[in-house]
Amino acid sequence: MNKPNIVILGAGYGGIITASRLSKQLGHNDANITLVNKHSYHYQTTWLHEPAAGTIPAEKARVPIKDVLDLNKVNFVQDTAVEIDRDAKKVVLENGELEYDYLVVALGSVAETFGVPGVFEHAFSKWTVNGARQVKEHIEYMFATYNNLEEKKDELLTFIVAGAGFTGIEFVGELSKRVPELCATYDVPREKVKMYVIEAAPTALPGFDPELVEYAMNLLESRGVEFKINCPIKEVVKDGVILANGDEIKSNTVVWATGVRGPEIIEKSGFEAMRGRIKVESDLRAPGHEEIFVIGDCALIINEEINRPYPPTAQIAIQMAETCAHNLATLVKGGSELKNFKPEIKGTVASLGGKEAIGVVGTRKLFGSSASFMKKVIDNRSLFLIGGPGLLLKKGKNPL
Ligand code: FAD
Ligand code: NAD
Structure with missing residues (x-):
């Protein structure tokens, strides 16, 4: 049997972690893994308010993809996805096309304007x-x-x-x-x-x-x-x-900064969507598509306790990537027992500039320097998950 083609769209938190985990869980003979991203680098979306205000260099928030993925195991294509042809199982890129057997949509989000002109x-x-x-x-x-x-x-x-x-x-x-x-x-x-x-x-x-x-x-x-x-x-x-x-x-x-919606490609490709996000099944697949996983900001999941969608966060995108990689590896190896995704919300911490922040971690409220310490630990953790100790040493933030 031919090796299946797995195509991952987007190298944000969701896409890059899925690619990295799959490259470890699958061997060369199991599947071809292709990652498509607009740029040759991944960026830490959660840090972007800092280079925007000029408090850290933009360079610090970006990571060359070749530095964090084994490109012998993952084929990297720098291009922009324009449309997903679900019937033909191919992705139309600005500069070509890619056929897939399995697709992961992890293209993040765009600004929501709520129709405000200008x-x-x-x-x-x-x-x-x-x-x-x-x-x-x-x-x-x-x-x-x-x-x-x-x-x-x-x-x-x-x-x-x-x-x-x-x-x-x-x-x-x-x-x-x-x-x-x-x-x-x-x-x-x-x-x-x-x-x-x-x-x-x-x-x-x-x-x-x-x-x-x-x-x-x-x-x-x-x-x-x-x-x-x-x-x-x-x-x-x-x-x-x-x-x-x-x-x-x-x-x-x-x-x-009035919120986000899913990228245009989702509705353009005919997926049923709410504010551009696809309401996924519990195993993270798009309804009616056993071969398409949707994760990160592109995916919509409901918090049953309050009957409202979970907010689109990096925390959830990272957790989805782990489940998505596991489920894809299971399918490729011929299994059928997929994991159901359930977010584990550890808390929310927001920086306020310098050594100031606010947050809730578990049931604890944090203010000021203790919250700022925690925020930098969280930022460092995401670096570690993406690029291990090497990336943490290179780009990590000093929490003190
Ligand atoms: P992203 O990380 O946005 O990645 C999407 C990737 O897809 C990008 O690399 C992009 O270049 C690529 N891409 C997009 N379109 C195309 C295309 N057509 N073709 C090819 N490639 C494409 N969440 C938290 O949990 N904690 C925080 O502290 C936090 N802070 C934030 C701070 C800021 C300033 C912002 C803006 C957001 C913050 N968030 C935070 C939200 C969080 O960043 C997002 O939920 C998270 O990045 C979503 O991950 P993702 O993988 O879905 O998409
Ligand atoms: P958001 O939806 O959380 O907040 C947008 C705000 O804009 C809302 O308070 C809304 O009432 C307001 N708004 C909407 N239309 C407006 C208008 N016409 N005029 C004035 N105000 C208007 O969006 P966000 O802050 O962009 O965050 C996006 C996602 O990223 C969220 O899920 C958020 O939790 C996450 N995020 C998390 C962190 C963190 O954990 N530290 C940091 C940044 C973003």
Whole structure:
């Protein structure tokens, strides 16, 4: 019998861990494993608020794929997946096609706009390495431009973060920590810089522990961040945002962080989806497709206790990858007993810049430096899972 072709789309947390685990669980004669990714590197999506604000170099958040996978065992194709032809069992790439017997869809997510006009034209909304680089360069350019103009324009130094979810809060945490350094470098008076976080819901970090939310808001406010809560953004325009109440805030920098949806390819390929995510079976396969696994942000699973979807997180993407690799290896070896996926939520920790963070681990609430320590331990753990002790030594964060 011919060796089956396993094609994995995306080298984020879900894809790279699936590829790595499969390459260990299967031998050369068992299957051909191909990993497709847009870039030659994996990036730590969960770190991107830091290079975006310029508090770590973008280089630190990316890892060449050749450094963490054995390319004798995994065939790496640098390309962009455009469509999945489910009948012909092939993936259409920008520069070719790949036939599969088994497919893993692990393409992450894209910005959710909820139909707000102007986001893609006027806001920064790509949480990728190049997206982060663009935000950082743009912020520095705003500071440099301010003092180079005869007529000072406040909107150059007004920074808007759309959405007070974890992404928005983590980004403004880094930005607010860096602002004093930017002011010193570019000779800008600190009081000229305005930072707004604009949130549609009645609270920042909706659903999170109120005491921790209050801690985060107080800390960020002490660094000059202004929250506008219960205040949906209606439109993003060339020179700022228009709020649902009709107010306008002028700004040359809007960073969009109002949540995510599945990538366009999913609906384009005819999968039934909710906000671009496929509601998977308990073994992580797409309904009606015994040969297609969907993991990470592309997959939707329901938390039965509250009858709502689990949030798309790296924590879950990593756990899904382990189950997906196990189930695929079982199928390839002729088995049929697949594992059911059940996320094990260990907690949530969010950085607030510098040595500040908030989090819940198990039933314990963490604030300040102990939470920041824990956040860096979590960041290091994901490096370890992807590239072992070598990668941890090269890119690891000092938790102290
Ligand atoms: P990703 O890690 O996003 O990877 C998708 C990969 O697919 C990328 O390499 C991309 O280049 C590639 N790709 C995309 N489209 C194509 C295409 N068409 N063709 C080829 N390749 C493609 N979660 C947590 O649990 N903890 C955190 O602390 C945390 N912090 C976060 C901080 C930020 C700033 C952000 C933005 C998110 C954070 N998250 C966190 C959420 C977490 O990052 C995602 O849930 C996680 O990355 C999803 O993993 P994934 O493998 O599905 O996708
Ligand atoms: P999110 O959905 O968690 O938060 C988005 C926020 O934007 C919400 O509070 C929402 O009310 C608000 N919003 C929506 N439309 C708006 C509008 N028009 N105007 C103003 N506000 C609006 O999304 P996220 O923060 O991008 O996070 C995405 C996923 O990544 C989540 O699952 C999150 O848990 C995860 N994440 C986790 C961490 C962490 O654990 N440290 C960090 C970042 C992201």
